[in-house]
Amino acid sequence: MSREVEVYNAYFGDCIVLKDTSDNTNLLIDFGIHLQSDVSNIYGNRQRLTEDIANDLAGKYSSCNANLLITHFHEDHVSGLVYMYQSGDAKFSKLFNTVYIANIWNDPFAVASNILEEFVLINQLKSSSLPNAKASLLDVLNFVSSGASNVTLLSRGVEFENGKYIALWPPKDISSDDINYIINELGLSESFRKRILDFSEKICLYVRTVILKTDGGNAGEGNNTEIGISMEDLKSEYESLSQETMGIIDNRDRDEQINVQMNKLNKLNHKYNIVFQNVDSGDENVLFTGDAEKEQMEAISTADDYKLHSRYKFIKIPHHGTENHYFDFSPYNPEKIIITNGMVKYKNYSAYGICTDYGKIIAKHICTNSNNCHNCVGTCRISICNTYGGRELIFYRLSKVIR
Ligand SMILES: [Zn+2]
Ligand SMILES: [Zn+2]
Ligand SMILES: [Zn+2]
Numbered sequence: 001m002s003r004e005v006e007v008y009n010a011y012f013g014d015c016i017v018l019k020d021t022s023d024n025t026n027l028l029i030d031f032g033i034h035l036q037s038d039v040s041n042i043y044g045n046r047q048r049l050t051e052d053i054a055n056d057l058a059g060k061y062s063s064c065n066a067n068l069l070i071t072h073f074h075e076d077h078v079s080g081l082v083y084m085y086q087s088g089d090a091k092f093s094k095l096f097n098t099v100y101i102a103n104i105w106n107d108p109f110a111v112a113s114n115i116l117e118e119f120v121l122i123n124q125l126k127s128s129s130l131p132n133a134k135a136s137l138l139d140v141l142n143f144v145s146s147g148a149s150n151v152t153l154l155s156r157g158v159e160f161e162n163g164k165y166i167a168l169w170p171p172k173d174i175s176s177d178d179i180n181y182i183i184n185e186l187g188l189s190e191s192f193r194k195r196i197l198d199f200s201e202k203i204c205l206y207v208r209t210v211i212l213k214t215d216g217g218n219a220g221e222g223n224n225t226e227i228g229i230s231m232e233d234l235k236s237e238y239e240s241l242s243q244e245t246m247g248i249i250d251n252r253d254r255d256e257q258i259n260v261q262m263n264k265l266n267k268l269n270h271k272y273n274i275v276f277q278n279v280d281s282g283d284e285n286v287l288f289t290g291d292a293e294k295e296q297m298e299a300i301s302t303a304d305d306y307k308l309h310s311r312y313k314f315i316k317i318p319h320h321g322t323e324n325h326y327f328d329f330s331p332y333n334p335e336k337i338i339i340t341n342g343m344v345k346y347k348n349y350s351a352y353g354i355c356t357d358y359g360k361i362i363a364k365h366i367c368t369n370s371n372n373c374h375n376c377v378g379t380c381r382i383s384i385c386n387t388y389g390g391r392e393l394i395f396y397r398l399s400k401v402i403r
Helices: 046-061 075-087 108-126 137-147 178-185 190-211 231-250 255-270 294-302
Strands: 003-008 016-020 025-029 066-069 096-102 148-154 165-169 275-278 286-288 312-316 334-339 364-367 391-393 399-402
Touching: 003 312, 016 286, 025 046, 046 066, 046 075, 066 148, 075 137, 096 137, 108 137, 108 178, 108 190, 108 231, 108 255, 137 148, 137 190, 137 231, 165 294, 178 190, 178 255, 190 231, 275 294
Parallel strands: 025 066, 066 096, 096 148, 286 312, 312 334, 334 364, 364 391
Antiparallel strands: 003 016, 003 399, 016 025, 165 275, 275 286
């Protein structure tokens, strides 16, 4: 058996195919490019890069020999999937056999956290000159309905891909009502809180009934007469709640406070991020972490029920290698680490860079791009990342297979 990864050049964004050459199975993990990724030097724009990757994936996996795992619903992990859905192109429909998502559909707090983060982001984009194209949770759900034949929910301890892999995060009942506090801090009212939670409850019901076809409802494409909720209803309610959020937050002159809450929402949504590894330990161990926060990695690494392996062939470093999410993987002896990073068009771009601690790790560095790496100065040749085990940069091409 041999595991390989095909890493796509998604800059600050994830798009990695985990390949098992023994049975020719492929698992795509996320497909998104950060809204503010600076892709101008090679691709001209993000849209073109998205199209190129989407077409490449469709060309390689059109015969339904790939499954998809979505770690979480942030733009930089799903924007390409939303593009696939919105393009309406038949080659993207049912491209994947099974799609794996986190088991959060009994938890309106989790859904509300996702939606509120989107609303605040839409609000921030509106008040700046930044582009406002934005992937919403509902768009992702539309993709899930159209882009895959089956949907499987993952939570800690659930094995998937014929028992090859096991989810290490999120735990099944992780419900967190931190969202209540954030709603309050943003100055949103009690009645707004109630409505966003009611709305989230409806999305949960829609997913369980229409997409997962559990809860005894009739299966339907996009709507379900049994529960009386259609995607169109959800979209229009989404719009009106989003407008309302804007109306309230817009009139407040406290950008700093909004940024603080935005960071909390971002962190909160990473609580529901899928982390997984292979089940049988050997020479081909893999650990995929999505955008796991430090707290989650600590919980995973100290838990007694499912243990991390003592060495790995591949570890996907969490959250694009940024300092805020740094976790020391050296006790797990990775042979190769994958870091999905690239320059972002933000004033505080430095905080989005690859932190110096990862430069110290003794492993081959596989980086989508090194132009915002605190270990790589000037040209790629002067690079700490290159010191131990060498380094592989993806950005000269669309993707590269690493063995
Ligand atoms: Zn994220
Ligand atoms: Zn991310
Ligand atoms: Zn570097």
